Amino acid sequence: MGVIPFPPRSPGAGAPPTQIGFDRPELTRILDLYGRMVAAGHWRDYAIELGRDAAIFAAFRRAAERPEFRIEKRPALRARQGMWALVGEAGQVVKRGHELAPVLAPVERRLMKLVED
Template identity: 70%
Template sequence: MSAVVTPFPTPAARAAQVGLERTELLRILDLYGRMVAAGEWRDYAMDFTRDAAVFSAFRRAAERPAVRIEKRPALHTKQGMWALYGEAGQVLKRGHELAGVLFPLERKLLKVVEG
């Protein structure tokens, strides 16, 4: 009888997963909270893979995300590692800085509050 040994994940294997830094996550969750207060969003999901960290915001829980915020470090030397996607999957904004990518959502939030 031969035994199958399954290796325990090493820290190096876990480091291969892309994540969000605390300041990035706080900035995104702050925006999420303000959008919830404005009645625009109701739910969110986060997905962390080897290639990207994705934050998705939903208007209702049972539909596709209203927006997706993606961090892809492999693109940091090209168009920027941050991207904002709309509901239909179209790229709304790309950039090297999170603040610039979130600006269209924050501008929309200002319009919602004014109206």
């Protein structure tokens, strides 16, 4: 048995991946924000879903409810409105863009308000 790449690669060169994932800098940025929200006492749990069309990081205030925010990476939308989206608890798109940092800005601002209180 050999090393199995994660996420698994599609057979054939140039084929789309069978699973979308976060790369290390993206996940580092997301987990850094998550850790600061946990330290502020706002978030308590998270979930990661890696699918064929999207990679989703969901942050929860409590484990038994809908996520407060979902950070979605959808490479198929890269050429249109941007592959990153911040989705609110009710399913509304809060922010969409081509870069991760501006998409996370509304949560960063909320964190600043939590720390100031």
